[in-house]
Amino acid sequence: MMISSRGRYALRVMIDLAEHDDGAYIPMKEVAQRQDISLKYLEKILPQLVAAKLVEGQHGKGGGYRLTRAPENYPIGEILRLTEGDLAPVACLECGAEACKRTADCRTLPMWSELNRRINDYLDSVTIADLMK
Amino acid sequence: MMISSRGRYALRVMIDLAEHDDGAYIPMKEVAQRQDISLKYLEKILPQLVAAKLVEGQHGKGGGYRLTRAPENYPIGEILRLTEGDLAPVACLECGAEACKRTADCRTLPMWSELNRRINDYLDSVTIADLMK
DNA sequence: TAATTACCCACTAGATAGGTAGGTAATATA
DNA sequence: TATATTACCTACCTATCTAGTGGGTAATTA
Numbered sequence: 001m002m003i004s005s006r007g008r009y010a011l012r013v014m015i016d017l018a019e020h021d022d023g024a025y026i027p028m029k030e031v032a033q034r035q036d037i038s039l040k041y042l043e044k045i046l047p048q049l050v051a052a053k054l055v056e057g058q059h060g061k062g063g064g065y066r067l068t069r070a071p072e073n074y075p076i077g078e079i080l081r082l083t084e085g086d087l088a089p090v091a092c093l094e095c096g097a098e099a100c101k102r103t104a105d106c107r108t109l110p111m112w113s114e115l116n117r118r119i120n121d122y123l124d125s126v127t128i129a130d131l132m133k
Numbered sequence: 134m135m136i137s138s139r140g141r142y143a144l145r146v147m148i149d150l151a152e153h154d155d156g157a158y159i160p161m162k163e164v165a166q167r168q169d170i171s172l173k174y175l176e177k178i179l180p181q182l183v184a185a186k187l188v189e190g191q192h193g194k195g196g197g198y199r200l201t202r203a204p205e206n207y208p209i210g211e212i213l214r215l216t217e218g219d220l221a222p223v224a225c226l227e228c229g230a231e232a233c234k235r236t237a238d239c240r241t242l243p244m245w246s247e248l249n250r251r252i253n254d255y256l257d258s259v260t261i262a263d264l265m266k
Numbered sequence: 267t268a269a270t271t272a273c274c275c276a277c278t279a280g281a282t283a284g285g286t287a288g289g290t291a292a293t294a295t296a
Numbered sequence: 297t298a299t300a301t302t303a304c305c306t307a308c309c310t311a312t313c314t315a316g317t318g319g320g321t322a323a324t325t326a
Contacts (some may be wrong), residue, residue, distance in 0.1 A: 002135035002222040005315065008241065015240050027271065036235075041316055047273060060324025061270045076244065089135040102169075107148050107264045108141065111209065115255055122251055131240045138284065160302065174285055180304060193293025194301045 003084060009037050010045050010083040011076065011131075017055065018071040018128050025057075025064035045083065052082050071132060077123035087123070089115050136217060142170050143178050143216040144209065144264075150188065151204040151261050158190075158197035178216065185215050204265060210256035220256070222248050 016031045028046060032039040046065060049055045054074070055065045067074075081087055088094045090112045092103070103109060149164045161179060165172040179198065182188045187207070188198045200207075214220055221227045223245045225236070236242060 001219070001224055001227065003245075004313090008223060011241055025271090029271080038316065040318080043273070044316090050272090057272055058324080059270085059272050059322075060326095062325060063271050063323085065272085086134070090141060091134055094134065105266075107266065108144055111259055111264065112136075115252065118251060118255055119248065122248055126244055131244065133238075133240065137282090158302090162302080171285065173287080176304070177285090183303090190303055191293080192291075192301085192303050193295095195294060196292085196302050198303085 002087070002089070003080065005041075006045060007080045007084040009035075009042065010049060010079055012037070013042065013046070013065075014049075014054070014067070014074060014079060014128055015131050017065060017067050019132055021067060023066075025062065025066050027064035030064075048083060049079075054079065054082070071129035072127050074128040075124040076126045076128070076131075077120050079128075080123060081120075087116070087119055089119065135220070135222070136213065138174075139178060140213045140217040142168075142175065143182060143212055145170070146175065146179070146198075147182075147187070147200070147207060147212060147261055148264050150198060150200050152265055154200060156199075158195065158199050160197035163197075181216060182212075187212065187215070204262035205260050207261040208257040209259045209261070209264075210253050212261075213256060214253075220249070220252055222252065 012035050013028075013031055016035055017026055020026055020030075028042050029039060031037075032042050046055070046057065050057045050065075053068055056068050057063070057065050077087070086094045088097075091097060092100050092109070093112055093116050100106070145168050146161075146164055149168055150159055153159055153163075161175050162172060164170075165175050179188070179190065183190045183198075186201055189201050190196070190198050210220070219227045224230060225233050225242070226245055226249050233239070
């Protein structure tokens, strides 16, 4: 399995924020209840989304989170690459991967590259707006 | 990351057997040396390939392994689904997965299904013959 | 000032990956 | 028949990762 709970939860939070967006901040407590996800666990994921400016957080009463873009401007691939670290199907295609010595005449590398391209292309062709009710 | 060493090694063994096929059995000791993979680890993978009749094994001197089909009749997807257990990108699409209660109106399930379809379709469109030198 | 909310840090149980060690069973050859 | 060779089997190990929990602090509003 390729996509962990972290990435799937991030996606569900973003969709939830999009579907309940009325301009106000939405506290994560509400999202956690609606989505039936541990609030504590979400609190570890959200700061990463804030740092990447996918959402903005506001402290205090009346605070919470809110999207920074229109839903159609969030490609799913962007959210997953951020939260999962990478979507590469094999280790040698991961971002910081050190070149393996077999790279030059590796029989399988071209196939992995093409698979990687297809996965990313598809996930970048879908947006949050496509997944809303 | 989605494809573990187990699946990648299985693939490299199959390609090695295909490239060195002269009708005789090829001992795994040779393959392990050529591919620079732990023989002990390969010995844990091969019985699974034998059980699925992807290769046949022969004991004793002059023994080893040999492909049971022509290289163009091995879709990569078949080998990987066997050795990896599953290629599903998310847990809820795995073979023995119990239905999650959100399935009915899950926003993300259709996307995961389509991704799953694309991954399997591509990997089934490539064969061992395509990966040989 | 009190309540609320984001955010930070440390810890943990369980699962999995990627092996290693030490054998036994089957087969060919001398 | 003896020996070497090879597949194949069982048990074990260690490091890493996942999906959390617990206990706070900082910022903001009412």
